[in-house]
Amino acid sequence: ETGVTQTPRHLVMGMTNKKSLKCEQHLGHNAMYWYKQSAKKPLELMFVYNFKEQTENNSVPSRFSPECPNSSHLFLHLHTLQPEDSALYLCASSQDSGSGGVSYEQYFGPGTRLTVT
């Protein structure tokens, strides 16, 4: 256990559904992240939140909508997804590393395996 939890662990949804992924961290961190991991591709950073403020949106389609109500919770709202969005979605957290210098290590949750049918 890394102190980062994610629910649900598995999700199957149709292209017209709306669902949400939830992430919670118990490490006292103030930065949280969403990553996408597809087969044979590197982990892709989707969103970064520092102190509840979004600081990075890595050209993610608008059918993915993040929400960070506080430094411990992070959501990813999903709607009208495509089959190519099927992947493992990972949440991570760290101390905020600021705009430069060395970076703090990130700890990952167990992930949500998403299948879009």
Added chain:
Amino acid sequence: QKEVEQNSGPLSVPEGAIASLNCTYSDRGSQSFFWYRQYSGKSPELIMFIYSNGDKEDGRFTAQLNKASQYVSLLIRDSQPSDSATYLCAVTGLTGGGNKLTFGTGTQLKVEL
């Protein structure tokens, strides 16, 4: 040019041997380097991080960083079958702020009995 490159493997080593995993990166301004282990069907697990040139040891693991040559490596001594996994190299650079990790595709390691 890929930002972080790793040989996908698989890299096969016999039990008890030293496994050497390599990673090169393109951003010369990169300052922080991380190694994660990922078992099949699981999420990445942090093994080590290194910031300065040279070696950093933690148990059976040693991370080596050479910023002039833009590579970072991970050595696993006395390899065990439980070390069989995919090892991900991750790097942060000057662009995008300190929180932005860029990952390689990973090297699959197989430790054989």
